[in-house]
Amino acid sequence: MYRLMFVICVCVLLGLTTGYLLDSGVILRNVTSLPQFAIYGKSMVLVGGNLWDNNTEIYNTIVRLAGGPGVAKIGIINAASADPVSSYQFYRDIFINDYGVLEANRIPIDLNHTSNVADQATIDLIYSQTGFFFGGGDQARVIQSFLGTYGEFSPALIALHQMFESGAVIAGTSAGCTCQTANYMVKSGVSYDSLSYGSFPDVEPDHTRRDALIYGTLGGLGFMKGYVLDSHFAQRGREGRMIRMLSDTKALAKGTSYGIGVDENTAVVVTHADTNTSKGEVIGASGITIFDLSRSIVVSDTYFRISQVYLSYLTHGDSFNLNDHSIIYSPTKTPMLGHENYDAVLSTDDVFYGSSSGSTRKPEFVRIATSVFDARLSRTTYGTTYEKHPRFRVDLSGTGHDSEGWVERKGSFHSDITSYQNLHVSISGTK
Ligand SMILES: *[C@@H]1O[C@H](CO)[C@@H](O)[C@H](O)[C@H]1NC(C)=O
Ligand SMILES: *[C@@H]1O[C@H](CO)[C@@H](O)[C@H](O)[C@H]1NC(C)=O
Ligand SMILES: *[C@@H]1O[C@H](CO)[C@@H](O)[C@H](O)[C@H]1NC(C)=O
Ligand SMILES: *[C@@H]1O[C@H](CO)[C@@H](O)[C@H](O)[C@H]1NC(C)=O
DSSP: OHHHHHHHHHHHHHTOOSHHHHHHOOOOOOOOOOTTHHHHOSOEEEEOSOOOTTOHHHHHHHHHHTTOTTTOEEEEEOTTOSSHHHHHHHHHHIIIIITOOSEEEEOOOSGGGGGGGGOHHHHHHHHTOSEEEEOOSOHHHHHHHHBOTTSOBOHHHHHHHHHHHTTOEEEEETHHHHTTBSSOEEEEOOHHHHHHHOEEETTSOOTTOTTOEEEETTOOOSOBOSOEEESSTGGGTTHHHHHHHHHHHTTSTTOOSEEEEEOTTEEEEEESTTSTTOEEEEEESSEEEEEEOTTOEEOOSSSOEEEEEEEEEEETTOEEETTTOOEEOOTTOEEOTTOOSBSSOOOBSOTTOOOOTTOOSOOHHHHHHHHHHSBSSOSEEEEEOSSOSSEEEEEEEOOSTTOEEEEEOOSSTTTSEEEEEEEEEEEEEEO
């Protein structure tokens, strides 16, 4: 009786239906706050994929938010991977050998082990960790592993949420980042096809379009509220897909007007999540793009046409308030206004090109967007898609009163660490 009441209590707390749990017979425990909760509150480290083993800043941050070296017990979840066991070995070795965690444990939940979501030993293992790390692969596999058919939380996911509430960090890279949203989850699609054909909910996928934008209607694992997440972001030129995704879904049940695209080998570190001081700080190699479509306007036309989309790009040491979207730049940066390095803005005929692997150039969209703030003679530019029929033109403007660029100069355009806020973006397709 006590157990039944407690299970119902947990379910009511989490706003879920009770059937799944009562059938499973799993015992969910009360969880007490971990020591790190007093410092960081609820925390997440969301990495945009291609995380280098030697990115000490990101790995050390995950370990710190999990209680620190010698204390942290990291539960590694590779449900996204096609080969979960060897992915586990890979991350285990890094966390143990290079970053000094006390333990790294495989949480054995993946497509071949879905029944473990209601396995008592697995739930108890989750309860004994101080942080979690989700590896990469395909985010759809994570959802299939952890959620029920109608999106109900499995006991394992409820236990993960209890641990998150208690201060265990939720970290993930690539698919392990994208899957953490509480809103709709991007599953696939490239920018050009997203703009051309629109988005498809996964319950009715359009299998004929290989590169179509497909999103998961059940949403993600529910840790990051209010933002669609995406990874490998500027490197794969995913700006168009995020804009189309938000535009098509923002008015739907699980929709939001906001999105965060995380670049490779880069992380957004969220602390005090779900409070009004919730903060996201950028660390690592590149940046994050924050999308605001709360004022966006779609004009019905032959081809997709949108305006009033606002983008901010934050880089190392910058942070923003997840609640009111205000930005604080790194103290190492200064405003670009009045200190521009160039006369003319840059444009491009392949705006969603991204960048080639290992390149030290800024990805194409970031390159022209940055130029808007680093040029003396103009504050507007545009790029077009490489693909034609239709060809999309992307107009960028930094003329708004709250548009600004900030920089830490490093000696060249491509090595400068540059950020900007409130870049106005509009997109229109023409034959
Ligand atoms: C669990 O938490 C509830 C609410 O805080 C409390 O009333 C209850 O006594 C706790 N039970 C155990 C076994 O700690
Ligand atoms: C870090 O790892 C990357 C990728 O393996 C490598 O290219 C780079 O040289 C390494 N950097 C350092 C400082 O060791
Ligand atoms: C599941 O098991 C099959 C057969 O052993 C294997 O080929 C496959 O890679 C496994 N998939 C996952 C996601 O573990
Ligand atoms: C932030 O939240 C705290 C606690 O809920 C509340 O006391 C405070 O007034 C809030 N501050 C603002 C600026 O909303």
